Amino acid sequence: MSTGELLTTPLTADLLRGALDPEHTERGLLPHRLPARARAQNTDGRLATAQSQPSGVRLVLRTRATVVELDTLPTKRVYVGVPPRPDGVYDLLVDGRLTDRSHVPGGNILTIDMTTGSAEVTPGPAGTLRFDGLPAELKVVEIWLPHNETTELIALRTDAPVEPVPAPDRRVWLHHGSSISHGSDAASPTTTWPARAAAIGGVELINLGFGGGALLDPFTARALRDTPADLISVKLGINLVNADLMRLRAFTPAVHGFLDTIREGHPTTPLLVVSPLLCPIHEDTPGPAVPDLSGIAEGKLRFRASGDPAETAAGKLTLGVIREELARIVAQRAVGDPHIRHLDGRELYGEKDFAELPLPDALHPDAAAHLRIGERFADLVLRAG
Template identity: 80%
Template structure:
């Protein structure tokens, strides 16, 4: 198998990973986590357990003269009964910060989810290999960005020259938390999720705590944000609270204050940006819960619908417009005593004109082109001169 190269196997350790907060030893190798063990022990939500183990923003990073790299992994691919097959996860190879290759891994395990019954079944599969050859000669920094939407156990790293941890380039660390939209939803690849694109434009190191279905103001998530080193922090909140019909306005307001209070315990003066939801027409004025459109599913299409009653807003049910108004009010109130707290209306990232041009394919998640637009706009609003994350902000 390896006749053309004299391979060196390097153990995959935490100093070769960025974007992961924990590394679990498994039967096959190591599994990157985006929540530490203590936080994982404080919930029993299978959706969040799956999402945090999907390595959005996690990359294997090293310095080497190697011209060939192999990474053995055991991915877990999702299959939804009745829905179109999902594409395999993509591995992006960056050399000195520039995209130099893309590939995938065959095999792996399969998680089959039946959305009509709420059941899931795992079928174990074999380890696969992602291979990149023809890399340029000379010393270089190599990054392998793992698929943002597939749980990925790392089994072995092989190169045809020694590797060492890449040096700290002195870039600021941006810590971001959000929903499936921040996780990456239907982005084309791990470096083209909107947070990864924004980080690239902003010249910062990304730690992405975007969890599909998991941006729920959980106290353990706030503590993770509090305890994770960061130079910049953003929190995008709202859509999942409506999706799940999780709380009413009476609970939402103090929960937001508590979430921000906890972050500030560890980062009292760090620039902190609160981002409200992007446009999502089904939930602008209609509460949740959000549900699968079973008629669309029977036709082989994945689509979501809002099932709440707009009249219930009077009783405190949350919609995206209710949440936007309340977040703007909360941040304005707190900013009187916190000059480093900022607010961004999510419709500046994706609004009505954008929906007309680039509609949400399943009524909930942005596609690849929309991820690019959101990433570029966030970079222009947050990282450019005058923005809350500008490098020259005191």
């Protein structure tokens, strides 16, 4: 079949996995990772952007097609004074095996000024992703969307009919966390640490990791409550410190309330509370985290903690304080809840890991560290049951 003879298949929600609320737009389908009710209650533009970036979201179809084309409209971030970020990556899996990677040119541009906090969107054109040379036999094709680019799906074309794939008969793992869980500096959508862990552990991933957005928001807890799952994990702490959002007095009841809400919908589902990974700038120093602009001229963006360690006496949060309190909260709740567990995040990434794979910007793990964290989580949690 020539390019002109490709079949067009309507983009519908049953072709998507990992998105809680695919929105039908004038042009196509926009995957959201928070439901409409939560989005309506949110007033944070950063979280609105993060939940629309489809980390863990993939297009899944069964077909004999040898050619797959996907038109998308990405929204790409540009930081003033920092070299352009690479285009978002699309991973192609055929029958579960990574077969190809590509990107989509063009798209909208979201320009962010770290010094003022301003953001401006410049509209751009849609682009086309094309994978060809696929085997002609019947197979399951997955296209994992870029974890760090808002991606509106416009059109799907193939040289053979496609059909949705029923949800696989395996456990569903529902995870919530910060930008590290979102994917931060991972190399591609299937190499974020949650995606890597899910692949090793043989579970179906729903990733509610939001850059800057693990802030104990009640609407996020309700989204977790209302999403069917066989295992739930919540990784809490780093955003509460680097945003300097609350004090210890507010943190403890907020954690209890967050977990109580999840338990309303999942009274006996295994629930894992994960404390922060090692992050030296915030281990004993409160936030907020602020950009270190000294390296901007060389194209390097780093962060530093701007709080005073002495302020912990007045209730300001550090990662050390949060780890201790999360362990205490889980131990207290476990008396009446035999299905809750705690995992110290330093078992996933600790001092030895930092010495070998330091955080490039002082906050986020690099691509190699994402793979290590995912493998550790799979070994400690998913394989261990």
